[in-house]
Amino acid sequence: MRFGxxxxxxxxxxxRLQPVAIALEFIDFIVPIEVIRxxxxxxxxxxxEVHSDFLGRSVWYDDHLFRDGAMSPSGIEALVKHWTxxxxxxxxxxxxxxxxxxxCVTEHMFGxxxxxxxxxxxxxxxxxxxxKGTKPGETIGRTRT
Numbered sequence: 698m699r700f701g702x703x704x705x706x707x708x709x710x711x712x713r714l715q716p717v718a719i720a721l722e723f724i725d726f727i728v729p730i731e732v733i734r735x736x737x738x739x740x741x742x743x744x745x746e747v748h749s750d751f752l753g754r755s756v757w758y759d760d761h762l763f764r765d766g767a768m769s770p771s772g773i774e775a776l777v778k779h780w781t782x783x784x785x786x787x788x789x790x791x792x793x794x795x796x797x798x799x800x801c802v803t804e805h806m807f808g809x810x811x812x813x814x815x816x817x818x819x820x821x822x823x824x825x826x827x828x829k830g831t832k833p834g835e836t837i838g839r840t841r842t
Contacts, residue, residue: 717759718825720838724773725803726765727826728785729816732799733763736784757838761828762817764838773802788812 719727730741737744744763748756756765767773777787780800789798797814803826804811809819818829827833 717835717837718820718827718833719757719759719762719764720825720836721764721803721805721819721823722839723766723768723805724770725805725826726767726773726776726780726800727803727817728763728780728800729828730758730761730763732785736799738783753839759827759837761831762826764826777802 733744734741739746745752748765751765755767756763758764765776767776777800781787785799787798787800788795790796795812797810797812797817801814801817802811803809803817803819805823808823810817816829817826818833819826820833825833825836
């Protein structure tokens with residue numbers, strides 16, 4: 698099972714043969730990679746370096762989305778607080794209603810985002826997520842049968 702894009706040793710670039718999606722489990726913390734590039738101190742490369750020990754454990758990503766996760770509400774709250782401290786704006790408010798802005802928390806058991814999130818789609822079987830406007834394909838991460 699792959700946990701992120703494949704690097705071509707000859708070309709030094711990311712190759713993708715088909716669309717992808719990220720596996721969901723327990724409570725998921727998801728951030729668009731473009732948001733990480735813009736707001737994470739040191740950008741995408743630094744984010745991968747910081748999370749390298751967790752790739753394939755609690756962290757995986759596809760071409761568009763980065764996923765970390767927790768098994769408890771307090772664990773996911775700690776992730777949201779950490780990412781807020783480093784520059785993400787997790788929530789927005791529109792007409793008095795909260796929504797996920799720079800990140801999104803999903804709960805696998807309850808079928809999706811815990812608040813409205815305009816940029817994420819969940820597959821019909823509820824086992825994976827992908828960036829809205831893209832097509833789901835191969836699932837990256839720990840998958841369940």
